[in-house]
Amino acid sequence: MNERQRARRPGGRSARVAAQVHQAVTDLIGERGYGNFTVGDVAAHAGVADSSIYRRWGSLETLLTEVALTRLNVQSPMPDTGSLDGDLRTYAAQVAREITGPDGPAVLHLAVALSSGGKQGLQAGAALSAERIRQLQSMLDRAHDRGEPALDALDVLDHILAPMYIRVLFGVVPLTPDYIDGLVDRLLRPRPGSLSDHGGP
Known part of the structure; x- marks a missing residue:
């Protein structure tokens, strides 16, 4: 060897x-x-x-990217509960545990910083975003293959991950189970006329 x-x-x-x-x-x-x-x-x-x-x-940027990918659980297997509803709820709860843990806020600040740094930092942030979207897409593709309505990976980012990230970054915690379930509900069952309603004009 x-x-x-x-x-x-x-x-x-x-x-x-x-x-x-x-x-x-x-x-x-x-x-x-x-x-x-x-x-x-x-x-x-x-x-x-x-x-x-x-x-x-x-390089430091490569190391920082790996830390963000690992600590934000981006490279972990996606849940496979047999339904998109179950997958999203399990996934959202998993992310919430990660970002509210002892190191969660620091790693979130790292991810944000990587996306707004110099050339290498921007590349690192792009790699982080691409890996997150690839991971989400694998879950959504599986749902589509089961015959469930298709969602876009960016919808999951906008309606589930982003609100949780913002709350942790600004210290608005805890992320309660009811709050997390509410995010999933608003994505899967949007109220008519709401911003989440994909059937709008």
């Missing part, structure tokens, strides 16, 4: 280092905010060498 294969092997020291580095990034975002720390700061906080971070991630 060569060095690259050993580095990619799941578990063991490689996984522990990744977990330490991810936590260091999250802590520094919470303490200092985006753009106010370096790879060296991350390495020192994580107790690893700078070279380990550069060798594995290549």
Whole structure:
């Protein structure tokens, strides 16, 4: 087994280092905010060498993108309950748990910052958005294959994720089960004439 294969092997020291580095990034975002720390700061906080971070991630922006993707649960399998209603409710509750956890607000601020930074930051933010939409689309495609009415991934972002993100970013918590279910209800069963009513003029 060569060095690259050993580095990619799941578990063991490689996984522990990744977990330490991810936590260091999250802590520094919470303490200092985006753009106010370096790879060296991350390495020192994580107790690893700078070279380990550069060798594995290549740049700070790449590392930050991976942290956001992982901590926002973007790369986790989508729920498959057998109905779009069940999938959306399970998914929304899952996202709510993630973003209201100890590191949730810091990671949300990171995601927002990535989308409004310089060239590399914009690329990182675009990668984050593209992965979220790809993930949502897989759930919606499955619903369509079952014969359920089709939704657009951006509808889910606008009507379920965005309101929860805004509440957490502005400290309007908790996200109660009734609130989360209400977001899903308004998307799937919009009131006539409401902004969510896709059958409007």
